[in-house]
Amino acid sequence: MDALKLQRRLGVTPDNQIGPATLTALFLRFGAKLDVAQELGLAAAVHFRTYGILDAPLRLVHFIGQCGHESGSFRYMEEIASGADYEGRADLGNSQPGDGKRYKGRGPIQLTGRANYRADGATFGIDLERHPEIVAMPSIGLLTSCLYWSRTGLNALADTDDGIAIGRSINRGNPRSAKPANGEAERTAFTARVRALVLG
Template identity: 60%
Template structure:
């Protein structure tokens, strides 16, 4: 994102418009989107580091697509764990849920709603956490933000954001098109802020 886009975002979220995105800007953004004060601070701490590492801040499109998708997945950053029980994922071999109880144990968590034993194992191993034996860790906002950034990068979603392809991004995150209209609405709102 360039300095002018950052200043516009800062103005829209109500912080000092200095053109340098950091923890205060992220905290204000997450609060404005619906996160509690505590959750906004935790998400901001991680976003300030990991969104840079995974090159999500390299362009406004990447930033807006990323935040829009996460806003949809997490109910505007209010939920770091899926509200449903996870029973619908029971026996889903495509998610690696092969042991009785896996559906509930590996239900969606974090702002991107990581789902399924296979994903918990994959991202835990990649990031140095034991998510498979301790899936609840993904629901910690700071850890969940790291997982979201890694998932975004691994699935080459920066490239799809560069192409402005909300449909393809949605399919990579959701496996289908659930909530597409809401995702587009989040995108349009956030795009107007930068």
């Protein structure tokens, strides 16, 4: 990745390091408010390296494109809908009354369902099942999004530039689904904007 070119396009000090300042500017460019962008940028400077998202430009392009779409241009770290539609969903582990609303989508990729909150919490050593609301914190939400990205093999799909499969994995749970992801055209358009900035 040409860090200097990206930094010049973003208008930040060109130090050739993709760190918090550059990533904050990237989130700002794609819609995040300043305080959210700063928190996302700080977290991304750590987690993007841990999960290999900065290892190749296309990984960054697709991650920002998909997450930008899912989170309404990084404006929403919690699903706008109540979550009532998830009530009683056994596939999400929502086994108790109120689980649909309690474990609704949060974070840039919208972590959803008691079972997923429990599994991610066990991975991080954070009791997300007991405290699901903290996933709406931009830094925690970004961490869960990076874990999902890694766990489902989306770096490999990004390496082949398969945005359609990535979107279907995120929204349908299956990259080979014949059914389009919700907002598939919008996902593609958002990712194209990121591509133009990152790759030039």
